[in-house]
Amino acid sequence: MLGYYVELALRSLKRSRGLTALMVLAIGFGVAASMTTYSVFRAVSGDPIPWKSSRLFVPQLDAWGPSTFGNPNNEPVDALTYTDAMAFVRDHRAKLQSAIYVIYPSVVPSRPGEHPFNVGGHAVYAEFFPMVEAPFKFGGAWSDDDDRQRSAVAVIGSKLNQKLFGGENSVGRSIDVDGKSYRVVGVLDNWNPQPRFYDIQNTGGFSVAPDELFLPFTRAIESGVANDGNTNCAKPPKEPGFVGLQRSSCVWVGYMAQLDDATAVAAYRSYLENYAREQQKAGRFNWAPNYRLRDIPAWLESQQVVPSDTKVSLLVALGLLVVCLVNTSGLLLAKFLRRSGEIVVRRALGAARFAIYAQFLTEAGLIGLAGGVLGLALTGVGTLGVGLVLPRDIAELAKVDLPLLLMTLAMAVGSTLVAGIYPTFRAARLQPALQLKSN
Template identity: 55%
Template sequence: MFAYYLQLGLRSLRRNPMLTALMVMAVGFGVAASMITWSVFRAVSGDPIPGKSSQLYTVLVDNRGPQYNDNGEPPEALTYTDATALVAAHKAAHQTLFFNVAPSVLPEGNQSLPFIADGYATNADFFNMFEVPFEYGGAWRAGDDDGRAAVAVISHELNQQLFNGANSVGREITMDRHSYRIVGVTAHWDPKPRFYDLFSHNAFGDPVQLYLPFTRAIDVAMDTSGRNNCGSNTDFGVGREAWLHGECVWVPVWVELPDPAAATGYREFLTHYAAEQQRAGRFHWAPNVRLRGVNDWLDYERVVPPESRISLMVALGFFAICMVNTIGLLLAKFMRRAAEIGVRRALGAPRREIYRQFLIEAAAVGLAGGVLGLLLTALGMFGVGLLFEPEIARLAHLDLSLVATTLLVAIAATVLAAFYPTWRAAQVQPAWQLKSN
């Protein structure tokens, strides 16, 4: 019966090509507008590290005092003093600290020119905590952090640029006139948003190219290329050491805690640490600390652009208007077939068969509208840059999940829209139609 009703539905669509075209266009344009904006919204609002986001926390300690804070919130990163002290305490199962670096990389060969590569100075725990995949080799060892070893991990993209994609583990790379031994090459890894580096506004930045030990970067006086927030303090002291041990915040710290009980214990440790700094005379205010999980951190930093929410709401409103028009068109189409319905009912067809026939016909309209919507969605991807910043617009793409979602939404919405017209059609009285015809 399904095939028979589908055949009847297709015949009915061909009998009224103009009405059918209007319905297909209404569904297609409505679903395309929704899917284009949805593709952007899902890219910026999804969980960047599913399965582990509930175990990762960023650590904040107030080193300025309430008079300089925004609504009582501490700065969004830590000082070098606090970051290294907290990591050295080893109160979490895994913990990492890092800062942005942009060293000059000298490729092999006399004809190559140096270039700037973006990366992080971090520790060995970084790779395990954030589930960084490797193509060759792996992360350096914890002993390399303690020994300030001249080692490095490079990305798949940088490996392609420097070594044509070959296994480069064990080879040397020159950065800022210092040689580093490559111990690992990551596979392509670019979580969006980049939840762990919101402090330097890199939520949607280009992929990271390299990593080197935090301790080594400090030893060779590698400057941070990221944000350096000194608040209202304009007296940085004299020389690098004064700045390094001053009160400027520039080092994000993350910890991995397996359960809420461990998070509670670590928060108490942070409070005790801040109280110790208060007793030592460094802080002159009550302990003010924060321990935020990945999703809380994304919400606090307002990572999802407001224009993505607004555009999604507008697109959904447009889609709703299109479906209201579709309801009217389906009602007109179905009620024009009252005589046919009356004859079928007089011959013994129950109302549920009328429902099946017309809902299957509506599904065919939805499928056609979904195909049109896919074409319009693919075209619309080229215009996303007119609404969003380039680094956000490039995240929108038409993949298999979006194709499936587009078709399912189109069919489901059209079938739902057809319930009222189908109900009206099923209420046709056979006697009236037979008498009047």
């Protein structure tokens, strides 16, 4: 019977080509607008490590006092001073943990004639890699002993490995970083999580370029590899240079800790409370303990990683889809009621209301399918054009993949079927006797 209803629907659609084209365009444009904005929203609001994000935490500590910048919410700054970060590392109250800061040193190729170039990355501790589950193509992370001994080792990204070593296994080979030799212990596979959950304070959450160099935090500090991330100071450092920054109250060090259960979280909160009170007793803080401990989803929300204009755009696009569906519903109602003679003849010959529902909902479904195909093409064009209205780092995250294609088709067909319910209901309720008598 489905084939019969499809044949009837195709005949009906061919008889009114202009009306059919209008409905297909309405559905296509409405669905394309919604799915294009959804592709952006999905990219920026997704959980970058969903299987573990509830166990990864970012501690914050107020090192300046509540009245420094007149923060109405009494919210601590989003990074730590070097002093506090080193105290957290030393006390080691988490299963895994790492202090983090941004580096952008120069790398000198070993091949003659090639010029030095700068590479973005981070200085971290060995526990950073298993904590964030960074994938390795060759080798692995350095050891805790390397951290303690300030070893000259490095983990590099796949693109840097391709540039320096032609993509070969470079574990054990050396690279020149800021004029010093480092031994490669691991090469990351393609890894660039979005949002970049381990460095929200410097990237805002998004960065097209992946990190290509990781050095031991202790070695980077000892070698004077400068911080290339955000540095916020309540007052200028008393001493100049990178050493002066380390001894100042400026905040520039990120931090992340893995806490696997509620007991560990509660214990870490108690640790932060006690640490703040110890600093208060020591005369470093003259205000009540003020700290936060947020898991990754809460951290992303607190940092407002999802741009507000993306949310607004999604709501506007959904509103446009609703308008298109209302218009399509009205066109279907006019189209179906215009065929009242056909309907009542079928009913008089014994067709059940279910048959009328099946016939007209099949017709609506075909319109939705055609609108979905058009919507697929327009969604592809739309994702290519989002860079005109959104920042490049965010626009490049919008991609058309198989789940988005399937969702576009499903939304087009499903929404058109919903729009066709009322017109079909009206058509199926026509009374054969009254209609035949009036004719």
